[in-house]
Amino acid sequence: MTLGSVPPKFKVTIDRDECMDCGRCIENCSYGVYRREGDRILIESRKCTACLRCVSMCPRDAITLTEKPVDYRSHPLWTREAREDIINQARSGKIILSGMGNARDLPVIYDRLLLDACQVTNPSIDPLREPMELRTYIGKKPSKLKFRKTESGDVELDTKLAPNLKLDTPIMIGHMSFGAISLNSQLSMAKAVAETGTFMGTGEGGLHKELYPYQDHMIVQVASGRFGVNIDYLERGAAIEIKIGQGAKPGIGGHLPGEKVNEEVSKTRMIPLGSDAISPAPHHDIYSIEDLVQLIRSLKEATEWKKPVFVKIAAVHNVAPIAAGIARSSADAVVIDGFRGGTGAAPKVFRDHVGIPIEAAIASVDQKLRDQGVRNEISIIASGGIRSSADLAKSIALGADAVYVGTAALVALGCRVCGNCYRNLCPWGIATQRPDLVSRLDPEAGAAQVSNLIHGWTLELSELMGAAGINSIESLRGNRDRLRGYMLDEGMLKILDVLPAGA
Amino acid sequence: MCGIIGFIDRTKSRMDGSSIKAALSLMNERGSGDGAGYAAYGIYPEYADYYALHVFFDNLAEPKKKVDELLQQWGEIVHQEEIPTTPQPGIRKVHTPWRYFFKPSGDLMAGRMDSEKDVVTYIVMEVNANVKGATIFSSGKNMGVFKASGWPEDVANFYRIENYKGYIWLAHNRYPTNSPGWWGGAHPFNLLNWSVVHNGEITSYGTNQRYVEGYGYKCTLFTDTEVVAYLFDLLGRQHELPHEMVVRALAPPFWDDIDRMPEKEAELNKAVRLTYGSALMNGPFAIVVGTDDGIVGFTDRIKLRPLVVGENGSKLYISSEEAAIRVLDPEVKNIYTPRAGEPIIGRFIE
Numbered sequence: 069m070t071l072g073s074v075p076p077k078f079k080v081t082i083d084r085d086e087c088m089d090c091g092r093c094i095e096n097c098s099y100g101v102y103r104r105e106g107d108r109i110l111i112e113s114r115k116c117t118a119c120l121r122c123v124s125m126c127p128r129d130a131i132t133l134t135e136k137p138v139d140y141r142s143h144p145l146w147t148r149e150a151r152e153d154i155i156n157q158a159r160s161g162k163i164i165l166s167g168m169g170n171a172r173d174l175p176v177i178y179d180r181l182l183l184d185a186c187q188v189t190n191p192s193i194d195p196l197r198e199p200m201e202l203r204t205y206i207g208k209k210p211s212k213l214k215f216r217k218t219e220s221g222d223v224e225l226d227t228k229l230a231p232n233l234k235l236d237t238p239i240m241i242g243h244m245s246f247g248a249i250s251l252n253s254q255l256s257m258a259k260a261v262a263e264t265g266t267f268m269g270t271g272e273g274g275l276h277k278e279l280y281p282y283q284d285h286m287i288v289q290v291a292s293g294r295f296g297v298n299i300d301y302l303e304r305g306a307a308i309e310i311k312i313g314q315g316a317k318p319g320i321g322g323h324l325p326g327e328k329v330n331e332e333v334s335k336t337r338m339i340p341l342g343s344d345a346i347s348p349a350p351h352h353d354i355y356s357i358e359d360l361v362q363l364i365r366s367l368k369e370a371t372e373w374k375k376p377v378f379v380k381i382a383a384v385h386n387v388a389p390i391a392a393g394i395a396r397s398s399a400d401a402v403v404i405d406g407f408r409g410g411t412g413a414a415p416k417v418f419r420d421h422v423g424i425p426i427e428a429a430i431a432s433v434d435q436k437l438r439d440q441g442v443r444n445e446i447s448i449i450a451s452g453g454i455r456s457s458a459d460l461a462k463s464i465a466l467g468a469d470a471v472y473v474g475t476a477a478l479v480a481l482g483c484r485v486c487g488n489c490y491r492n493l494c495p496w497g498i499a500t501q502r503p504d505l506v507s508r509l510d511p512e513a514g515a516a517q518v519s520n521l522i523h524g525w526t527l528e529l530s531e532l533m534g535a536a537g538i539n540s541i542e543s544l545r546g547n548r549d550r551l552r553g554y555m556l557d558e559g560m561l562k563i564l565d566v567l568p569a570g571a
Numbered sequence: 572m573c574g575i576i577g578f579i580d581r582t583k584s585r586m587d588g589s590s591i592k593a594a595l596s597l598m599n600e601r602g603s604g605d606g607a608g609y610a611a612y613g614i615y616p617e618y619a620d621y622y623a624l625h626v627f628f629d630n631l632a633e634p635k636k637k638v639d640e641l642l643q644q645w646g647e648i649v650h651q652e653e654i655p656t657t658p659q660p661g662i663r664k665v666h667t668p669w670r671y672f673f674k675p676s677g678d679l680m681a682g683r684m685d686s687e688k689d690v691v692t693y694i695v696m697e698v699n700a701n702v703k704g705a706t707i708f709s710s711g712k713n714m715g716v717f718k719a720s721g722w723p724e725d726v727a728n729f730y731r732i733e734n735y736k737g738y739i740w741l742a743h744n745r746y747p748t749n750s751p752g753w754w755g756g757a758h759p760f761n762l763l764n765w766s767v768v769h770n771g772e773i774t775s776y777g778t779n780q781r782y783v784e785g786y787g788y789k790c791t792l793f794t795d796t797e798v799v800a801y802l803f804d805l806l807g808r809q810h811e812l813p814h815e816m817v818v819r820a821l822a823p824p825f826w827d828d829i830d831r832m833p834e835k836e837a838e839l840n841k842a843v844r845l846t847y848g849s850a851l852m853n854g855p856f857a858i859v860v861g862t863d864d865g866i867v868g869f870t871d872r873i874k875l876r877p878l879v880v881g882e883n884g885s886k887l888y889i890s891s892e893e894a895a896i897r898v899l900d901p902e903v904k905n906i907y908t909p910r911a912g913e914p915i916i917g918r919f920i921e
């Protein structure tokens with residue numbers, strides 16, 4: 069090869085004075101950075117992904133990991149990344165794959181939105197002393213209620229409610245499939261959502277039987293590959309989600325490499341062992357909104373109209389009218405996944421360049437549904453890059469009913485966002501099926517970490533609402549009056565329909 | 572902070588405005604001289620079948636011409652006049668208050684609007700949003716709102732409020748904090764026969780506003796109270812909810828309480844919260860609403876603003892302060908404070 073290799077990204081060093089030669093770094097690194105030669109531990113920095121497993125496990129804090137300075141001639145246009153991608157593709161002729169969310173340095177709208185708080189004229193509410201209601205129902209709502217008077221003069225309800233999911237907190241865990249992530253990861257999250265009174269998605273990987281005890285907290289996904297989908301699967305879910313698109317890779321299907329398809333995965337997905345699980349870009353029975361309506365109806369029919377059906381789409385330029393079309397179908401909720409959404413594997417060019425920010429998508433979808441008079445009849449679930457309770461509160465104020473978190477839940481499990489999920493080598497036992505790695509994640513400990521995170525955000529959301537003088541989540545939803553934009557341009561302020569700071 | 576009063580005589584015997592003026596002035600501690608207002612029902616018996624449109628005009632040239640044209644386009648004006656006023660040292664007359672007695676024309680409405688009330692609502696929204704220099708601040712039948720920037724007594728004297736006789740009275744003494752002290756921003760707020768006086772701040776305003784705007788209402792008066800009138804019109808008139816149910820939607824019981832209710836009642840309350848979550852009002856408030864068939868008073872769900880009820884025979888009083896009720900009726904019998912969110916409803920006896 070005339071191209072040679074690209075310079076390593078990270079530099080790993082061991083402080084030899086501190087090192088006690090225990091060898092834990094060797095054991096822990098699934099990428100093979102460390103090896104023993106005689107009485108010395110050698111380091112191959114080139115293989116490092118900055119997953120930080122070694123740093124976290126070294127008993128002597130002897131390991132230092134730094135980002136290696138750029139070795140290229142600096143250039144504002146021809147960045148290191150641009151050049152390396154070209155070198156890699158010149159060598160391979162292939163699509164460049166990547167894991168996790170968009171890694172480009174773009175401004176984050178959430179960080180330029182500021183929440184409100186009360187002073188003097190309306191009292192802030194203390195969530196420790198007053199009730200604070202975060203309970204959220206996801207599903208279809210009637211546009212108005214009808215009552216009838218009984219002979220005795222009592223008022224009785226004449227409208228029948230459609231089935232809704234009852235969430236104790238507006239935080240759910242998004243769809244990450246068994247296959248993409250390990251069973252222990254799914255188990256950790258399933259226990260956590262059951263404990264915190266919320267829900268998680270199965271992803272398009274079927275429902276493993278070990279998750280059956282938590283099925284009342286699972287939203288089963290029907291994606292274009294239809295992996296693991298049968299009537300038993302549909303009936304076990306608390307709700308069903310049709311995945312049309314995903315924020316990290318709008319417009320393309322999914323790809324689970326054969327290495328990750330072990331026996332359990334193959335059984336759960338109902339596909340041959342070791343085969344690549346490739347879900348097509350479109351559903352081959354959905355080529356129009358009418359087709360989607362039919363699928364929604366068939367799924368409802370199959371489950372006797374007892375379960376809400378969600379439709380998930382990626383946030384794309386035309387997201388508002390698409391969501392409006394979905395709202396006028398029989399769907400109970402529309403899930404919008406923004407361009408910062410994570411993934412096990414996606415072509416890098418998609419992950420980094422296709423789609424729009426979730427903040428803008430929520431705002432425009434909420435407005436469009438209102439303009440068409442259907443906002444109250446359908447729920448909006450937002451996802452794709454929600455990092456904190458502040459992002460959560462801002463999403464709801466922009467118009468979402470609830471959010472899905474993905475990466476945040478994985479980080480709670482140990483993920484260090486190294487972006488190598490597609491290699492089946494995740495050293496934290498999350499995005500891998502290798503038994504030795506999977507066993508590193510204890511589902512009990514994992515569940516405690518994830519439910520702590522949900523608890524923590526829930527408390528913070530209560531405090532934020534209390535500070536704003538609001539004691540029920542309904543009054544935060546779509547309350548853009550309680551947001552101000554800071555350093556956002558006029559066009560974006562208009563889309564978000566928020567006033568600038570100081571106004 | 573604000574002071575509010577609601578009064579109804581359930582037998583429809585009418586009372587003049589002098590004692591309301593006295594009662595409201597008693598609560599001057601709750602005001603800042605930036606706005607006061609009165610709503611009285613039963614004051615225009617000779618025009619009872621016509622919508623009484625009260626309008627603030629910045630001048631009687633251009634804006635009035637536009638309003639006249641709009642009204643003539645949609646119906647018939649049977650009478651119009653400047654609302655009689657007497658200059659007061661404490662009030663700078665920035666607008667000319669005017670009243671029209673108007674009836675939408677059946678022919679014009681055909682196929683375009685469902686009812687006379689839709690036409691009147693449309694006209695109010697259209698004028699307030701698009702006619703510069705004109706604000707319709709009252710649009711009900713056989714009732715009217717009188718308001719301005721100033722202290723309660725001055726506003727009452729300005730409009731000679733003692734000359735009006737009504738069986739429902741609402742009054743408001745304003746201490747504005749989050750919006751300008753202009754005439755249109757004084758309470759009561761009105762649409763059709765709904766009139767609202769409010770003490771507090773609606774922290775859910777953004778949500779409520781976007782909800783009602785989805786149904787064609789336009790919030791143009793720069794204050795959160797306006798939205799209450801539209802919520803009552805939407806839920807009470809358009810969705811035909813009984814008054815108790817409107818209050819249930821605006822200030823619903825907590826989920827913990829709903830969970831403890833018998834199944835049927837729980838289901839009903841759940842349905843109200845799910846369907847009307849965007850109408851739920853948050854923040855500190857005490858509100859009295861005048862309607863076609865009586866008055867409704869209620870507070871927010873944790874009662875961050877005071878509200879006192881008094882009764883005496885066919886008369887029901889709701890106010891921020893007991894002392895104000897005692898000024899209105901020194902003989903008042905039954906005085907009590909309602910629970911948070913509990914609707915107090917005074918209806919006419921048929």
Ligand code: SF4
Pocket residue numbers: 082086087088089090091092093094109125126127128129130131
């Ligand atoms: S884990 Fe730390 S102490 Fe153990 S061998 Fe590696 S660097 Fe040395």
Ligand code: SF4
Pocket residue numbers: 119167168478482483484485486487488489490493494495496498499
């Ligand atoms: S899940 Fe594992 S492989 Fe993927 S980013 Fe996180 S630590 Fe890296």
